[in-house]
Amino acid sequence: MLTFKLAIRNLVGAGLRTWLNVFVLSLSYVVIIYMNGMLDGWNRQAKTDMIHWDTGQGQLWQKNYDPIDPFTLQNSFGPIPGELNNLVKEGQIAPVLITMASFYPEGRIQSILLKGISENQKVIDLPTASMIGDSTEIPGLVGKRMAQSNRIKVGDLITLRWRDRNGTFDAADVRVAAIFDTNVPTVDGGQIWIPLARLQKMLQAPGEATLLIRGKSEWPSFNSDGWVSKDLKTLTADIDQIIKSKSMSSAVMYLILLMLAMLAIFDTQVLSIFRRQREIGTQIALGMTRWQVVKLFTVEGAMHGVLAAILAAIYGIPFLASQARFGIPMPKATDSMGLAVAERIFPVYSIGLIIITIVFVLITATIVSYLPARRISKMNPTEAIKGRIQ
């Protein structure tokens, strides 16, 4: 109790010096939570967007389909199982047909993936409804990044060339019906979406698809010959791996920030010892034991941590909450990193992250206060009273 009383008295008495230390330490709390919240939010958002825009809750792949090998696409479609037709009509399952094609932006030839998808699907966020219409022209959807890189605008005609299932080349124009904005590069870059029925006709593959995407409802029982089920875990394995590797880098960042906080308080405490040497000698002369001095300095350090947590809460909660609400704008160039990046990242601060950070910084502050304080206990009090640096 006495130690706490003296520690509080010392902290209050030190005035601005205390608040400066506390402010610096509080920055550690806020920055650590902010950085980790941002990385966590980024990771979660990337995966959620991928599910919403690309994978759905699960897929059926035609047995030959290999997304890594585009040359398999020509043989990677098969008849949609009849048991699933009702769900396809209701939009609960989205069949997708994929083939290789070329198009000619500004006189260049460019290979793309031509994807057909049912216009009435409700499984992924792709705005397929904008392709519904009676026009004889083929309506197409293009992602924003694909449109920007090829200077495509809504209403443009895009000439496509493809090979049907018999290997015969054919060509047609696609009228761009809409340009969609997504954070998921796997549905945007190097691909054009058109209505499923049109592509089935173009490939001479009526009633066939490369893959089927389901929403929240499970697959009904059906004859799965020729189809391979891919669950969500398999479909998001790559992004999970990226997130995992990013989690490692997050942990490294976490440790670096923690080390900086440690250094700051260690530095403060060591300086404090040399500056307060005479004070310490006097305290011993007045009847404090060496252990009491060690305790006093350790408690002072821990109290810095507690005060910093309170201060961090005062200015950090509004700041972090506003960041979580309004998001952090991200430069578009971040897409090139290979991970889906939203225009705004919304940080996620888990209770676990906050508690672990507070506990870590508090323990750290206490340990790095104890170490120099232990050194004090070894000082010769007769020299300390004179303020001679030892």
Added chain:
Amino acid sequence: MESNNTVIEIRNLVKTFPMGNREFTALNGINLTFTGGEFSGLVGPSGSGKTTLLNIIGTLDSPTEGEALVMGQSVGNLSQKKAAHLRNLKIGFIFQTFNLLPVYSAMENVEFPLLLQKMNAERRKKAVMEALEWVGLADKARSRPAQMSGGECQRVAIARAIVKKPEIVLADEPTANLDAANSHHILQTMVKLNKELGTTFLFATHDEKVIGYLRRIIKLFDGKVATDEIVTIN
């Protein structure tokens, strides 16, 4: 010079310090006894061993050889905890550079030894105000050391030393940083406290102003007692 009222007894005290490969003898065979209520001083040039002897009596240091008994307890055999306890209850210190705790007010500085004694708040406050009144600084109770003059700081240090009503007050060059007027004021305060409270005062000094107030002067030279004389006050 022994009596039943002995507060400090020093027998064949030797203190050496390592100095490179050799040893420096700061005190060499000191024999002294102090009784309660003395107003004595260790006098001598720098390096004569005054402060070293004061530190040993104050249990901040221990003898290399011989024995120093303070309130009947052998300094060399005291554990750190017991030494701290003895300092806290029985010994008051006054330093040349005041050594006030800079972030505390005068009142908090004086209160510090009583906090260590875990005295209750009411008694503590009363004792602190009484001590500050003794030294004439009741009106400066809330001032910090930086807001006070050197003389005032030393008076706060005296109040801190006597607030616990110790048996012994050890004063190491208490007037070295003060002007003549302040020095006399401080010394008169200490004489008054010595008379009123019966506290034993032991100084380490070479200041003539201090020497003028002493009733026993022990001259040290090269770590030995050169003379030990009682001063008759007319």
